[in-house]
Amino acid sequence: MEHLGEKLAALLAIAWLLPLLGFTIEVFGGYWGARNCKKAAYIAIGCIAAGFVCSSTALYLWGSETGWVALESASHGGHDEHSSATDDAHTAGDHGGHDHAATVVEHHHKQTVFSGCFYRLAKFGSLNLSLDWYIDSLTLTMFVMVTLIATCIHIFAVGYMHEELTDDYVDHQVHTHDGCHFHRPGRFYRFFSYLSLFCFAMLGLVLAGNIFQVFIFWELVGICSYLLIGFYVERHSASTAANKAFIVNRVGDFGFIIGLMILWTSFGTFSFADQHAADGKVQPGLFSMVRGSDGKLEATDGIVVLKTQQDEHGHWQVPPDSSQRKTIAYTLLIVAGLGVFCGCVGKSAQFPLQTWLPDAMEGPTPVSALVHSATMVAAGVYLAGRFYPMFTPEVLLTIAYIGCITAFVAATIAIVATDIKKVLAYSTISQLGYMMLALGVGGWGAGLFHLITHAFFKSLMFLCSGSVIAGCHHEQEMPKMGGLLRKMPITALTMLIGVVAIAGLAIPGTSIALSGYHSKDAILATALAYTKLNSVHFLLFLIPLLTAGITAFYMFRLWFYTFLGKPRDQHLHEHVHESPLVMTVPLLVLSVFAAGCAIGGEEGVLFRMLTHSQPGHVAQGFNGLAAQTVSLPSHDAIHKVHSTAGSAALLAAFCGMTIAYLVYGLGLVNPEEIKKQARAVHAFLANKWGFDDLYDTLFVKPAHVVAKFAAAFDKLVFDEILHTVVRFAVVISKWDRKFDEGVIDGFVNLVGNSTYSLGIGLRGVQTGRIRQYVTFIAVSVVTLFVLLFAFYPKG
Amino acid sequence: MSPEALMSWIIFTPTLFAFGLIFFDKKAEEPMRYWSLCGTAVTFLQTLLLACSFSPEDAGIQHMVKVPWIENWHINYQVGFDGISLPLVLLTSFVSLLSMMASWSIKKQVKGYLVLFLLLETGMLGVFLSLDFFLFYVFWEVMLLPMYFLIGIWGGPRREYAAIKFFLYTLAGSVLMLIAILMFYFGSAPEGQIGSFDLMQLTAMAEKGDVFSPGLQVAAFILLFIGFAIKVPCFPFHTWLPDAHVEAPTPISMILAGVLLKMGGYGIIRIAFPLCPYGAQYAAYVLVAIGVTSIIYGGFAALAQTDFKRLVAYSSVSHMGYVLLGIAVWKISESNGAAVGRDYWLMGMNGAVFQMLAHGISSPAMFFMVGVIYDRVHHRDINQFGGLSGLMPLYSGLAAGIFFAGLGLPGMCGFIGEVFVVLSAWNFSKTLAIVSASGVIITAGYILWCLQRVYLGPEYKGPHLDEIKANPLTTRETFIGATFLAFCIFFGVFPNYVFDMTGKSMEKLVQGLDTGYQNTQRLTGGVQTTQTTQKQN
Amino acid sequence: MSVETMLFWLFAILTCGGAVSVAVSQNVVRMAFSLVLCLGSTAVMFLLLGADFVGATQLMVYVGGTVVLLVFGVMLTATGPFTKIKSSGADAILSGLIGVIFLFIISTTVTAVDWGDISQKVAIGTHQKTAARGFNPEQQGNTTRPLGLSFLSVRADRDLNLSRNVPSVEKPVEDAPKLSSGYLLPFEIVSIHLLVVLVGASYLARAKRRVATNQ
Amino acid sequence: MEAVGPNPFLFVSAVLFVCGVVCMTTKRNGIGVLMGVELVLNGASLNFVTFSKFTPLGLDGQVFSLFVIVLAAAEAAVALAIALNFYNNHLTIDVDRGDELHG
Structure with missing residues (x-):
């Protein structure tokens, strides 16, 4: 093995x-x-x-x-x-066990x-x-x-x-x-x-096998995203969007790093799985330490004791010797979970960091398809799923609400967006919110299920939009399109598959449906089961349900707007052409997967494949002990409400589709009228709920102010202090100079001057007259003798 | 050649080549440049040879040479290396080599420039290799003077101001260091005897804990720390750096950023900490706070700059903050003074050395990139660039790669140092760790914004567009940039080569500090310790 | 009063008179004459002191050579109004005063010394035999030969009567009397000196064209 | 009667000496000054000879006086040459005129 x-x-x-x-x-x-x-x-x-x-x-x-x-x-x-x-196929074991490579004995x-x-x-x-x-x-x-x-x-x-x-x-x-x-x-x-x-x-x-490695590649996909968004480096909007994407992601990564710090300091390892040392010892991984082998997370007095010792069955247990125990405060565990989730928020463009993703549409459309819908932005969901055992119920609740808010906010903005790619971008955010919601309410399998199905149909739709854009000579505004169905049938039909998939339409009463129906159905079922257990959080079902309707509405709006109706821009319309094979073949391939990858729903291959890796504690559900903590539904509970939730979702989707058809397909109501009626709402939505302005005022501008302040502080305070000191030193040295010149030099000069004047005085003696010198000699000798006689001691 | 002799050869080879320059004609600029390049290359090869003789399993000083110099005062010519100094020696000779290649842009008084450059290299290598406190000080000053002239003569328009500022700051630091040197010299002597300048001996004394009193350790540590912090440079002492960097010619900026700043960190690791473990622990919280402040403050200041070089200079302040942070995350237990989570501290220490190395590669590269464009357009106003990626694609590609290394992108050297240091910080203080982690946002902010304004956009907005078009990137410049970038990536992908080198020595150092602190506390300073530990919380 | 004494006083007066005359005379020619008188008298004084060779030399060199030279100098320089250059009265008085004091001091000193005593004292440090005797009386008036020998470094006056204990094997060298030193070297030096001086003097004094600007 | 002792000789030499000094100080004529020098030298010479007779100085005194005479001759020769040069340059022999070295 x-x-x-x-x-x-x-x-x-x-x-x-x-x-x-x-x-x-x-x-x-x-x-x-x-x-x-x-x-x-x-x-x-x-x-x-x-x-x-x-x-x-x-x-x-x-x-x-x-x-x-x-x-x-x-x-x-x-x-x-x-x-x-x-x-x-063999029958699986009694669990969808989250066992680790070497820990579990066969x-x-x-x-x-x-x-x-x-x-x-x-x-x-x-x-x-x-x-x-x-x-x-x-x-x-x-x-x-x-x-x-x-x-x-x-x-x-x-x-x-x-x-x-x-x-x-x-x-x-x-x-x-x-x-x-x-x-x-x-x-x-x-x-x-x-x-x-x-x-x-x-x-x-x-x-990646450890969370740190995830972080490394997390950043690397971030920089690739930066490069690809800013691919048209000459466009200011593109480079700004790239910067925004990277920096907003960095904000999420800031939380991620905090989570990493806590994990690193408390657990001493980043590894998901247990590690075998060279000497045969086994080091527990993060999941084993927190969950042990039975998947239970226990906290006593706000302290979680880590399961760091293996018993004879190879199960991880709390060491009996209390001195060997490693502990982590429960709150810290929450913070760590929130921190890592913060990274996911950034990468998956969840509320409140969702603002970068629509701007990221500045990149070429294949990039939007690959990076900003199918893979990279889903990495946040992937990580949340991968890191699931570390999340406490409180963190999961946060995740659920964040996902819920994101799904709704993005969906509402998508209604008013007119740029074809922007609609898809908001739809992506919204769907990612769904996934997060699913993870938060205990639907591990549902969330990742939706991740995979969404990847297929969203990449399909982006490629379709790319095909449209290429066909329309880089025109992205939907109001200028319309009636493209005849001109580009393959694109239109494959797009329709994607739209139906994301809207979650199915033939009622059967399970014949495209992939989106199955995954969304699973999510809503989990949410419903969850709200049944925790009735306080009933919004976690209602809002996604509403959002499902909105999703169907704006997606069909997009399709009707673009492909049906009369051409609104005749000039553009004349030059539209279907894309070449190299572009349509991938569309066809993807549409096959978008339609069929989830066949069988929760009994299907894909779902089973995914849930095989499901953490062990998910299936049983979780009953909150105290009033504050939440409970998670078990698989059985989810299964019971499955049909109810499915019907509700289908109903919402049909409603959305019908409204869209009435408004944009048949043109019963002029959308402009509605826009005028609810001008304030429209403006609010078109302004993306004002997040960009808010962040600009709240963070970007203050950051620049602080930066200017710091720079000025350097110049005006530190340098000024230095200059003052120097000036002070100069003043001192000036005084010193005066003292030097006045007193010390004065004394020296005095000596020098007096010597000089003495010399000048004596100069007169040096007449240069030889006779005088002789006289001096004689006088000197005489004087010497006189002195000798006068003072030399006699005898 | 034995490693013992090799070390002295390494230190003095640049000097020999500087002497050799005397015999060149003043006009023969090109031969002189090649000769000097040859000198730095020979030095670099010698350091590589030295690295070959290094055994990573040996934690202590290897191949130490100790020759009496001034015997009356116990001053020795004492050199040696271990896992901490060797990477920095390699870095020094490497950066010197590449800076010398970048020195082709110097056209004025080439001979004098080259002589000073080579003398500077001798000083730098001497600082990293010397193990005698006095010798260390001598090399420290030897390095200072050429730098002063290199900035003051070959610098930009405000070069005199910058040079004097640099000189005054550094000199102030050296004076404080000198006081500390004397404190240890006399403190290490029993009554009426001669003290010691031997760093190894002093370290051993500090570890024993009964030689240097807590008061002396605290006082000496503050002096030493300020001395080295000026060089690092840390938050309140950093203002010389932007001016010096901006005014210095490109190769000197590279040396300044690549090597000189590392001396501060090296001094703290090699001297300030081991000699006064008690003082270091006493001030640990302040040190970490200063480090964090440097990170954030430098980042914000960089964000506001419009001068390209100044921006890079402030990014240096920010990046070097991580070094200080990593060194000082020394948490002790209140009961017995033993280090808590020593492995995290060890990680911080290693991360700090790695960060020095990483910054020593990425920062000179950034300065070089600025220099390349400055040589062409003769201005550095960020807002007057733009569109360079279209005009000079190769240059822009290299620059972007190097700036990403500065940004701390995984797979490049900046990431490992920064993240390792930050990860180790939580163990010490949660608040400061969180603040330091926020540095990643600011760093991304200023680097990306700068990239956008300089390299992206449709067209170049400043003067001398024709110069850019007339002078594509030369082979020499490409080589320097590509070499730097290659090393950025290499160390980012395989940091273990560095950690294998530093690991054992660092373990020994941390062990020694831990013991030293506990001994000092046990033997001498009971009362003050409680205050210290209270301060920790 | 013997002849010697009388002669002494006579020439002492002549000498002093000549000297004073040189000092006070304003006329160079007269001064030169007085000088001749003075120096000649001094030569006699030398003879009176038994230094016949020195006296002769004095006469020949000084009176016959030097003074003639001076007279030549007088003649060469004494042109017209410059023959008499009077010094001021104050100078004369001052010089006279100094001279008187000087003379007084020297006289006092001379008279203050007991010469016999001095010779005793001096003798202690010098050669025993000659010290006791002073100058050899037998050789008075006949100093030429010893002088000549002394210039050849042979001190006949000192070493002639030394005990003849020549060094031998039995007697160590230390006991042998040491010979006095002579003046061969100074003599040679003075000879060279004279030569140089004469060459130099003739060089200095050679006839030169006046430089026109000096006029 | 006893022969004349040293004192009178010394006295004579003192007179010679003093006269020489006075001569040097008073005479403005260069030749006069030279004569004074000769007088001084003679005084000294006389002293030597005196001491050679009356003290154990012996023949050495005479030797010295001989040297003095010889040196005086040499001096006179050179001094006269200087005097002539002086005269040539100043057109006078007045030593007071030659005060170029005054302070």
């Missing part, structure tokens, strides 16, 4: 590192001598497609070696990657989770930081999903970015000071190198 882990790690590492290799080659290769050379794209596609093959192989290997324990007997074929595996089922270390970054005493890998079914599913979508988007981008294949690219959105359009050489290769780098970072994030 260890052998399998190594193999999986090797395969995934190849899939992970290939894009890096691709990036290196593309960067050094430049544009391969000619601006119209597509080699860079081929390399990038080759790398990511090979990555997809490796990931799929790994998934298949994992399934076949573990005997498809993840898929229960009820599962059926139909999923591309593992359709062949369903027949010989029981009656086979090991399904693997972990290990690539190499060590540093070691300080007992503290160890390394690059690890952690592979379970979630990792594998994510790998396959990311590489698949990325491959499609890479191929699409070859078509979308073909305008860059020139020496003289005219950027119509940038004007030089003389009023002309801006000309520059094309940057085709650079786009693909960034994409490759992004794929590398994203896969590394998924593969």
Whole structure:
């Protein structure tokens, strides 16, 4: 089994590192001598497609070696990657156990989770930081999903970015000071190198075996996002959006770092899984320490005692010896969870840090599809899912509310957005809110389920919008479109699949539906079960339900607005053309997945694959002990309310769709009228609830003020102090000079002067007359004698 | 050549080459530059040889040479290295080599410049290798003087002001250090005997705990700390740095940022802490607070700058704050004075040294990048740049990479140092740790905003556009930039090479400090200790 | 009063008179004459003191050489109105005063000394035999040969009557009497000196063209 | 009657000496000054010879007086040469005129 882990790690590492290799080659290769050379794209596609093959192989290997324990007997074929595996599926164990690679001694089922270390970054005493890998079914599913979508988007981008294949690219959105359009050489290769780098970072994030490593790749995807948003560096709006994206993400990362600090200081490790030291000792990972093997999190007097000792069964227990116990305050655990979640808020554009994502649409559309809908922004959800065992009920409640608010706020803004990509961006935020909500209310599987399905249909829709934009010569405003169905049928139909999927439409009474229905259904069912347990938090069901209706409304609005009705801009309409095959084929592939990836719903392959990695404590639910803490529903409880929630969701979606059809499809009501009626609301929504202004006033401007203050402080205070000291010293030295000149020099001068004047006086004696000298000699001799006689003692 | 002899060769090779310059004709600028480059390259190769003789398992000083110099006062010519100083020696010779390559832009009085440059390198290497306090001081001053002239003669328009400011600040620091040196010299002597300048001996005495009284340790630590903090530079003592950096010529800015600032940190680690563990612990909270303040303050100040070089200079203040923070996260238990969570402190210490190294690579690179564009357009106003990415794509790519390293991007050297230090800080103080973590936002803010204004955008807004077009990046400049960037990435991906080097020595140091503090407290200072620990909370 | 005494007083008066005459005379030519008189008398004084060779030399060198030289000098420089250059009366009075005091002091000193006593005292440090005898009376008036020998570093006057205990094996060298030193070296030095002086003097005094500007 | 003792001789030499000094101080004529010098030297010389007779100085005194005579001759020669030069330059032999070295 260890052998399998190594193999999986090797395969995934190849899939992970290939894009890096691709990036290196593309960067050094430049544009391969000619601006119209597509080699860079081929390399990038080759790398990511090979990555997809490796990931799929790994998934298949994992399934076949573990005997498809993840898929229960009820599962059926139909999923591309593992359709062949369903027949010989074994019955899974008594849990969806979140066991760790080496901790659990082989029981009656086979090991399904693997972990290990690539190499060590540093070691300080007992503290160890390394690059690890952690592979379970979630990792594998994510790998396959990311590489698949990325491959499609890479191929699409070859078509979308073909305008860059020139020496003289005219950027119509940038004007030089003389009023002309801006000309520059094309940057085709650079786009693909960034994409490759992004794929590398994203896969590394998924593969990461410890939270610190997650943080590393977290930042790396952030910088890739920065580079890709700011791909049109000449556009001020693009570079500003890129800055905003990165800085807002950094705000989230600030919380992330605090979480990391707490974890690091309290637990002494970042590792998810238990670690085997060279001497055979096993170090517990984060999850084992908090949850032990039974998944229970116990706090006594606000202190959580960590389970750091293994009993004879290999279960992690609290050490009996109290001196060996490691503890962490329960509040600290909450703060740590909130901190890490803060990072997720930033990356997944949750309220209150959602403002960067709509701006991020400045990037080329394939980027929006890959980075800002399907993968990177979902990383926050992925991390929240991965880190689930560390979250206390309080943190989960926060997550649920944040998700709920985000879903609603973003959906309302999407109603009034007119830019086709902005609508999709807000929809992305809203859907991410759904996922967070699901995780928060205990629907671990539902949340990640939605993550995968959303990735497919949202990337599909973005690519469709990209196709539209390319067809409309970079026109993104929906009011100028309309009636495009005839001109670009493939795009329109694939888009419709995406819209139906996200709206969560299904044929009532059956489970024949596109992917979005299943995942959204699962989320709403969990939310309903949750509100039944905690009636205080009833909004956590009602708002998502309402949002589901709004979602259906604005998505259909988008579709009707764009593809039906009469062309609103005749000039534009005449030049519209369907995109080439290189762009439509990825659309078709993705639409197949958007439609069918969730077949079977919660009995389906995908859901089972995901929930196989579900933390052990989720299935049983959780009963809050005190009045303040919340309870989480068990799987059974969720299952009971499933049909109710499904019906409600379907109803809401149909309502939304109908309204949209009435307004935009049939034109019964002029939307302009509504806009005039509710001008204040419209303005509020169009202004994105005023978050940008608020943050600008609250943070950006004060930051600049503080910065100016700091700089001025340096100049006016520190330097001034220094200057004052120096001036003081100068004054002192002036006085000193005066003293020197007046007193000390005065004395010396006095001596000198008197000597001089004596010399001047004596100079008169030196007449130069020889006779006088002789006289002097004679007088001197005489005087000498006289003195001799007078004073020399006689005898 | 034995490592013992090699060390002296390393220190004095630049001087020999400086002597060699005498025989060149004043007009022969190009040969002189190559000769000096040769000198720095030889020094660099020698330091590499020295690194080969280093054994990472040995925690103590390796290959120590001790030759009496002034015997009456127990002053020795004592050099040696361990895992802490070796990386810095390597960094010094490396940065010197690249700065010398960058010195081609110096056109005025080349001979004098090169001689001073080489003398400066001798001083720097001497500081890192000397183990005698007196010798250390001598090299410290040897380094100061060439720097003064290099800024004062080859600097920008306000060079006299900057040079004098630099000189006064540093001299003030050295004077304080001198007082501390004498305190230890006389403090280490039993009644009526001659004291010691031997740092190893003094460290051992401090560790024993009964030689230096707590009062002496606290006083000496404050003196030493201020002396070194000026060099680091820490928050209240940093104002010389922007001026010196802005006015100094590019290669000297590189040296200044790459090596000189590291001396402050090195001095604190090598001298201030080991010699007065009690004083260090006494002041730990203040030190951490100063470090955090530097991080935040430097970041904000950088955000407000419009002078490109000044921005980078303030980023240095911010980045060096992490060094101080990492060094000082020494938490003790109230009951017995033993360090709490020593591994975290060890991590902070290691992180601090790594941060010095990382900053020693990324910051000179940033200054070099500023210098490259300054050589062409002769101004540094950030708001008058823009669009360079289109005009000089290669240059902009290198610069962006290097600025990302400064930003603390994972996979580049800045990240490891900053994050390791910040992670270790929680153990010491929660509040300060959170404040220090907020530095990541500010850093991202000023670096990205700067990148946007300088490199992005449609067109160049300032003067001398023709100069940019006429002078693409030369091979020499590309080489320097690419080398820096490569090292940024290398250390970011494989930090373990550095940590393997520093690990053992650092462990020994931390162990010694812990013991030293406990001994001092037990043997001498019961009353003050309670005050100290109360202060901790 | 013997002839010697009379001669002494006669020439003493001549000497002193000549000297005073030189001092007080305003005429250079007269001064030169007085000087001749004075120096000649001094030569006689030397003879009276038994220094016949010195006396002769005095006559020849001084009276015959030096004074003639001076007279030449007088003649070469004494042109017209410059023959008499009078010094002021104050100078004369001052000089006279000093001279009188000087003379008084010297006379007092001379008379204050007991010469026999002095010779005793001096003798202690010098050679025993000659010290007791003073100058060798046998050789009075015949100093030429000893002088000549002394210039050759042979001190006949001192070493002639030494006991003849020459150094031998039995008697150590220390006991042997030491020979007195002579004046060979000073003599040679003076010779060279004279040569140099004469060359120098003739160089200095050689006829030069007046520089026109000096006029 | 007893021969004349040293005192009269010394007295004569004193007179010579004093006259020489007076001569040097009073005479403005360069040659006169030189004559004074000769007188002084003679006084000294006479003293030497006197002592050579009346004290154990012996022949040494005479030797010295000989040296004095010789040196006086040399001095006279050089001094006269100087005097002539002086005269040539100043057109006078008045030593008071040669006061270029005055302070």
